[in-house]
Amino acid sequence: MITNDNPPVTREALVRGLLEILPADRIITDQEELFVYESDGFTIAKARPAAVVFPVTTGEVVEVVKLLGKHGAQIVPRGSGTGLTGGCVAFDLGVLVSTVRMNAILKIDIENRVAHVEAGVRNVFLSDAVAAVPGGGAFHFSPDPSSQRASTLGGNASTNAGGIHVLKDFVTSNHVLGMEMVLADGSVVHVGAKNGAYESEFDLPGLICGHEGTFGIITSLWIRLAPKATSFRTIVGLFSSTADACNAVSEVIARGFLPAAMEMLDGRMVEVIEDAFHFGFPRETQALILTEIDGIEAILDEQQNELVEIFKKYNVTSITTSGDPAARAKLWKARKSAFGAIGRISPSYCTQDACVPRSMLAQVLAKLDEIGKEYGLQINNVFHAGDGNVHPIFLYDDRDEQQVRNVLLAAEKMLEYCIDIGGTLTGEHGVGVEKINLMPYLFDRPTMEQFFRIKHAFDPEERINAGKLIPSEKLRIDLLKPARQVPQ
Ligand SMILES: Cc1cc2nc3c(=O)[nH]c(=O)nc-3n(C[C@H](O)[C@H](O)[C@H](O)COP(=O)(O)OP(=O)(O)OC[C@H]3O[C@@H](n4cnc5c(N)ncnc54)[C@H](O)[C@@H]3O)c2cc1C
Incomplete structure (x- = not known):
């Protein structure tokens, strides 16, 4: 159920206006096609947008945003729609502004370890492109959400995405140096540093990372390129109790180790992975810990042995260690496919x-x-x-x-x-x-009030993605009364 204070949007007039800015093949208004855009990965929250538009330049985003403002339509930024919280669902006949066709890699500067990309570039495409330039093989964009083949860098920044290897390398905000963003009034702001330089005043890129499309539309980003690990060990521990496995993880971190990744699957997930990938894990396994350590080759074996000792203390039933890149790739593929594999059951x-x-x-x-x-x-x-x-x-x-x-x-x-x-x-x-x-x-009241002030500093009239992340008087969604919204 939706309640809102917005003036009613006349869809026909809005679409006519959009057609003056963008060619018809970059606007979706057909009801059957719009069906695809009703939700993201959190399929309980559904609403059909009035339209979906695909600008390809910052100038087009500016024009679209100004037009939507004139019509009082909610502006909802969208990347690939892999989000898991309904963040890019356009309630109240809002218009989805998708950045997926803004997908150019504008610059890769290995010397300064920085890339300039449009917001619609998909996560893994950047690392692949970096690897293809001379000297680039040693670097990558480190945050690796399991959705990395599909999700965009604009979406990653907007959700402050994490991933498997953030335990050591940290979340997206640590890898975004600067951004270009279009605000609700059509102004274009540039925050943070470019070209690998650092900035020590307000950390605006840090603030914008995690804004969930509530401040504006990110159109391009300056990304830090991190060195790739060259030596690593993969350790797979099986346990007959989830409590033992959890306590082993806790002790590894408490003892001062910093693995590159430390993932856990419970017994039911081990079965799902086993059915899909056939590793040979016993059916009675109750927990699996997949750990990766990386760093200087000479010290990895010693570190690995120390981790094995901790796992033994917590009754590990089977432990395998490996430095083989093929085994490592298969294990990470299985882990990253785990959510998808649920579809089988x-x-x-x-x-x-x-x-x-x-x-x-x-x-x-x-x-x-x-x-x-x-x-x-x-x-x-x-x-x-x-x-x-x-x-x-x-x-x-x-x-x-x-x-x-x-x-x-x-x-x-x-x-x-x-x-x-x-x-x-x-x-x-x-x-x-x-x-x-x-x-x-x-969050307590003073903190919530501070969140509202921050939102209003970027978007005083709540034209962009109202009712997401921070409660809004303008648009309230009650998920316990789900109802699909279809434009009349
Ligand atoms: C199978 C699967 C596995 C996943 N694994 C992970 C994981 O390991 N780690 C993780 O963090 N997430 C994970 N996710 C969630 C999701 O992929 C991330 O949140 C991702 O960052 C969303 O990117 P997107 O391009 O799909 O954004 P969307 O889903 O399109 O949008 C997400 C949010 O960002 C906003 N937004 C998108 N683009 C822009 C832009 N250019 N400017 C302003 N706002 C924008 C939207 O308004 C929305 O609020 C997973 C999802 C799936 C389906």
Whole structure:
């Protein structure tokens, strides 16, 4: 259900205006085609946009934004739509402004380890392009969300995306040096440094990373290129109890190790991966920890042995170690395909995301079991254990309204629990519409007021993505009363 204070949008007039700015093949208004753009990866939040537009220059974005402002239509930035919180869903007949066709790599400067890219460049395409230039093989864009083949760099910056290797290399905001962004009034701002230089005043790129499309439309970014690891070891530990596995992770980090990645799969996810990839993991496995360490070759074996000793202390049932690039690639492919592989066992799934103190991981998994039983839901877990970033996956059938309701209630209970034990509302996926009601649960009133002031500094009239991330009087979405919005 939606409530709003916006003046009604006349769709025909809006589309006529858009056609004066963009060619017809870069505007979607056909109802059947718009169906595809009703949701992102969080398919519970659905609304059909009035139109989807595909500008290819910053100038076109400016013109579109000005026109939408004139018509009082909500402007909703969109990359590839792989988000998991409904952040790029256009409620209230908003217009999706997609940056996917702004996909040029404008400059790769290996000497200064920086790239300038348009916002629609897909994550992995940048690293592939960097590897193809002379001297580029040693560098990459480090944040590696599992969606990296599809998600855009503009979307990654807007959600402050993480990924498997952020335990050591950190999230997207640490890799974005500068940005060009179009604001709701059509002005174009340039923040941060370019060309690999650093800036020490207000960290505006840091502030914009994670804005979830609520400040403006990012049109290009200056990206830091990080060195790639050359030596590594992969360690796979199997456990007969999730608590043992969680406690092993906690001890590894507490002892001062900093693995490049430390991922965990519970027993149900091990089965899913096993059925898809046939590694030979025993069916009775209750938890798997996939750890990667990298650095100077001469010290890796010693470090690996120390980690093996910690795993043994927590009753590891089987442990394999390897420095073989092919084995490593297969394991990471399996891990990155884990969400997709869920499609083999359930019609729908909802991936949750919260961050908790690592020492509490075992309690969180126990609580999730309890919540699953209470709401009659199967919950699978595959997550960034080293970061304390849990990703319970709620399996359900979206044709059954009660199951949808149970997923939302169970997710809320889980998130409240994570906050109660000192955690956060999101580790990497963002807030979107999905978790917006819990923002005041996590943040006190003065902090929330400060968030509103920041939003209004960029977008005083709430023309861009109102009702996402920060609650808005202008647009409120109630997911417990889901209803698809179709333009009349
Ligand atoms: C299978 C799968 C695995 C995933 N794994 C991970 C993971 O490991 N780590 C992780 O962090 N996320 C993960 N995600 C979530 C998602 O891929 C990320 O949030 C990603 O950054 C979204 O990028 P996108 O281009 O698809 O953005 P969209 O989904 O299109 O948009 C996401 C948000 O960013 C805003 N936005 C997009 N582009 C712009 C722009 N140019 N300017 C301003 N605002 C913009 C939108 O308004 C929206 O609020 C996964 C998703 C899937 C489906």
